[in-house]
Amino acid sequence: MLQLNDKLFEIFIQKEKIQAEISALASRLEQDYTGKEVVFIAVLNGAFMFAADLMKYFRSSCEITFVKMSSYQGMHSSGRVDEVIGLNTSIKNKHVVILEDIVDTGITMEKLFTLLSVEKPASLEIATLLFKPEAFKGTHTPTYIGFSIPNKFVVGYGLDYNELGRNTEHIYQLKGEEESH
Template identity: 35%
Template structure:
């Protein structure tokens, strides 16, 4: 695909990382885990990850927005809230990428205030150079430079989510 400058992580590499993360998560918890995927980007990663978690889990989803085009607005809005109560539960938030940290910082606080027993984050990717607020992500797949990435759930204007890899999008597409 000519819009993709280069492939960062193949499907095979991502699946192997999900195996590693799932094993670590399984070791760290006992009992039921509420796994919360952040729509829409986390869906492919979460689908692969939960197959590797050897615990009883419940899955739920939240849809939040803090972006307008390619830039963050700084304001987080919950578009779809959880169906399950978090009170007294161990909660694992699953995200595709940690960029500024604003969304995950906000969601972590919301879930803690609702009485969760614990709240941890698992993200496929993290971009530390873009961070505006500190986010403690216990489980991270890969650390990347400040590049615009798509695929494996991540998009540009709702396109490229279905790519079976993570690639760098050519600047000519979004500039």
Template identity: 40%
Template structure:
């Protein structure tokens, strides 16, 4: 791991915060069924660990989008794989690993609201302190971060390092 920097959040810190988020969600939806929608690929680890702590009465689906190439945002959100289930009348929680600009979440929330759910909320593991561009509300937030490039726990650079159990600063890009 010669090109990966220091650990920003350890596996234990991540799992403890996710457990807290799950408890908040369980409290807020005590008598309601929830439909979770995980944004692939990055949020798969967050979604998996969160679901282990959520009450059984829930559904799970996935969507895949494209906004980034390497380290740069293209500024346009494209749906690569849409959800397979109907969300009409359901309480939806959108799961994202990191909010960079808010553009993706703003776009997806509007798209999902057009499908008639009872509600749409957002759970995000990492939120950049600079996220105010799209005025998006993160309902369940893990950690606030600065504008460093991070890898691990689902975060990648050119599809590498997603499998790390912790979140680290990336020092340089390996070809």
């Protein structure tokens, strides 16, 4: 169990399963991008652990950079996306893979796709650790998905509840509630 402020969470995906899935994603990415100029763009704050572990398993040459977007307040999307920290490397004619901790509504990915497309990358794909197909309303479905999960609120391994819980090695779900993120 994990207590964060007024909420109680229980283990949903254990660290061993997370690491095995990230290793498998890295293998797929290596097969698809070997010999290509690839730039990984990790979306902060949530994707920092996923990105760090993915880079440990990805053995081919690559660049990594970070952007920070915000669309969440507490347990719900604010419905609007604000770019906080922008891109600091050229992606023109490079193969870009956005690394995200979780894709649920897809609002953040829509905004990021629009912003990055202007830079004329050779290709643009999404790799996410978690995907909520029931909540997804976007047009850019992730190409690389670790786990498809139900539309329940989750924290841990980079995901937060009011900025708490990012530093756990497991992913937790809200205990006893059907509340969605």
